[in-house]
Amino acid sequence: MSTFKKTVGKLHLWLGLASGLVVFIVSLTGAIFVFQDDIRDLTEPWRKVEVQQSAYVLPSRLQAAALAQHPGVDAATTWVTYFGPERSATVFFIDKDDLPIQVYLNPYTGQVLHEQNLRTHFFTIIQEIHMHLLLPEAVAKWVVGISISIFVVMMLTGLVLWWPKRKQERKQRFTIKWGARWRRINYDLHNVLGFYAASIGLVLALSGLFMLYPWLLEPLVLAVDGGKPAPQEIMKTKLDTLQPATAATQPLPDIVYRQVRRLSPTHEMVLLGPTGTGKAPAFCWTYQKALHYYHRDEYAFHPVSGQLLETRFHATKSAGTKLSDMNYDLHVGQILGFGGKTVAFLVSLICASLPVTGTIVWWGRRNKSKKKKLRLQAV
Template identity: 75%
Template structure:
């Protein structure tokens, strides 16, 4: 028999599950698909890899000129340019005149255009958009997805309360799936046993996702990890003084940024250079220790006119809280632990996607449970004398 407390928790778990189940199913399933997106794209998109050469890589202005040649009217200063390492193609990202997000992949040594992608029709871009926004407007999706995942976090806690065995003899069955039982029992075990094993990793995936949706949650966590507010020296806070005249850079702005980033972060594999679309905001640049990994990061801010380095925040100067913030994406997709971590994140996401399905089957089965017919003996006992 369940205690009144567990009955109340069970009701809460049920109704929260019915309210958020579809959201959790879609977000978890698309998350599982997206986990191996870089690995799958490396196999299906040959233009992502290039032969390593001994010559120096071309400057951003050269790559941008090649990428923008078929798109007259797009300024190089509005592009995002990324170098991914010695054996990977570089990319130039921009929005064309029709409003389409375009990513051009180029050989960083020769400047040859290898492929142009309209990201509106790219499979993993669509998967990511569904995962993050459910194809809803961003302002609406923030509360729909964020609300659904917040409910899921509460469900993880209530699920563990319901799972916790009351007696010692029940513990063994709570850790194993009784495969030889009837399908309803197997479904029940799949929901409870797999849910228990996946709970801790699922909580990490859910919270790191919420940190992206609600920055205040990440800021609060960083505050706790730091034991106080983040040191001002660990934040890029450069502001452009538009009242002060600045001489224009003697070379293309992105080239200047690239050279300075290469000089100060010589071991970085990946370099991302942001646009210089206004004269009011700095040009930002980020360098990463390992391609396609976002934890080890140096940060830069440059003057949008002169190209002068305004602020430099190296990875080595960051405290515990800021380092945790930097690793949030790598934690979310599991790659903080390498390929094995991705496998764990993938399997956990699949289990999470199954939870609303198996839970709904349990609820539906109980709701439509057929009553056993009474035996003659039972009928005779109940008959009036």
């Protein structure tokens, strides 16, 4: 083995031992989370409703129904989401006990279907472990971020170590020798599966890092856009609070909802953010397909009058911005539908297995080296 490969091997080993546990936990919880919408649709009947020919009720009515059992919660702090014709709408808020509450309602009638404390919900806990390892966010951001960054290096160094010098060796490197001893099978599981999973694993790892550190995505967006983002890509709505504004005669969420429905009529999902204190714009996002976050239009409104201040339509976005919008759907595989999620699930499981099989390989070599030294001493 060349000096270069020996150096790469040591780097691969020690980085793997340092990050292995975090990579295992993050990859395993990621695999579980991939099909969370599909599993919840099967186990939570309140997520679906019967399609009706009538129009949806307005968001102010949903807010009133959701908050009826929670006096003291300000409707201006809630998030309202319409998910599409076959799905219930939701109102999300933090209650007086500081609990994250999500209320499911029939969007055609405003009837409350179910109320959920997200703090104790299984997939919320899985997501929290995946993102923060149940650590304080400020600490977890670095623990997870550094470990996944190391994992990216691990996949690259693993490819360097795996790649054979001679063509005749390549065939055996692509297959697992199931009839061999268990140590050899474990070795092949680490190397062969690691090779097949590397390209998708890099996409999953990098898209996760982009969510942890959005600034990492900016150079990629700039590169795709040729180095200069178009002015319309930068949505930083400025609000002049000193300028008097005429108060809206209707609830602000209803004004916002009506306008975005008119401007994005074919979009299934509508997410209305909190209208706040009147000192910052009210934002709304519409998505072409329910539970998919790539193809979206973005809106900013005056928080007092409801006047439309700024828009950013998907059709007018640059290629770099569209790539940025695609990041979450890439991360969970749903950009390619059920097949994409299946691939993301399998690759996540393989990524979770790599620290385990790698540690077994290292432990076996370590014991082999000790036994060899003992034999030499005995002689």
